[in-house]
Amino acid sequence: AQSVTQLDSQVPVFEEAPVELRCNYSSSVSVYLFWYVQYPNQGLQLLLKYLSGSTLVESINGFEAEFNKSQTSFHLRKPSVHISDTAEYFCAVSETDSSYKLIFGSGTRLLVRP
């Protein structure tokens, strides 16, 4: 069975500092990987995804994530965060042959301080 682990429940960081949110997954088959972001009192929005091809994927607002198959990881990074990046971030995985089921991690709350 698949599972997703986000070890950090909260990550505080100062504005303009770099950040990395960790995500590890467990699966015996090929997977798709996703990062979703949830702003307060809102639903989830897709931030970026890995389906195939280049293992480094980027979002339009400066986040990037790298698929590392050997370490079964998909860590999210940003070189310089803004106050507006404060939100909860969820890593998710689905199997490529039954990908209608998204399995989520427990989430990491990113708190950006001035």
Added chain:
Amino acid sequence: DAGITQSPRHKVTETGTPVTLRCHQTENHRYMYWYRQDPGHGLRLIHYSYGVKDTDKGEVSDGYSVSRSKTEDFLLTLESATSSQTSVYFCAISETDRNTEAFFGQGTRLTVV
């Protein structure tokens, strides 16, 4: 934004009462999902639908039932609400079974007292 509307947005109900949450989409997407979000657990899949009248269970389906009589509507029913079902419920839709992107509704905060 994808056209997904959840109703109600907030509800307080008593233990033992039935509750129905509605998800309505205007995107004509085939797949629809119900998740619950709880602190420390992320989102967990309750039920999903792959077409009209075609539904299946997710990982936390006990105590919940669903129905999909039209493409645009997916209903989640708590037959007899319990305090453990206090949660935030999210509906999601996706166009294909590859789930390359799921779009989420704004959520329904349900409190069972």
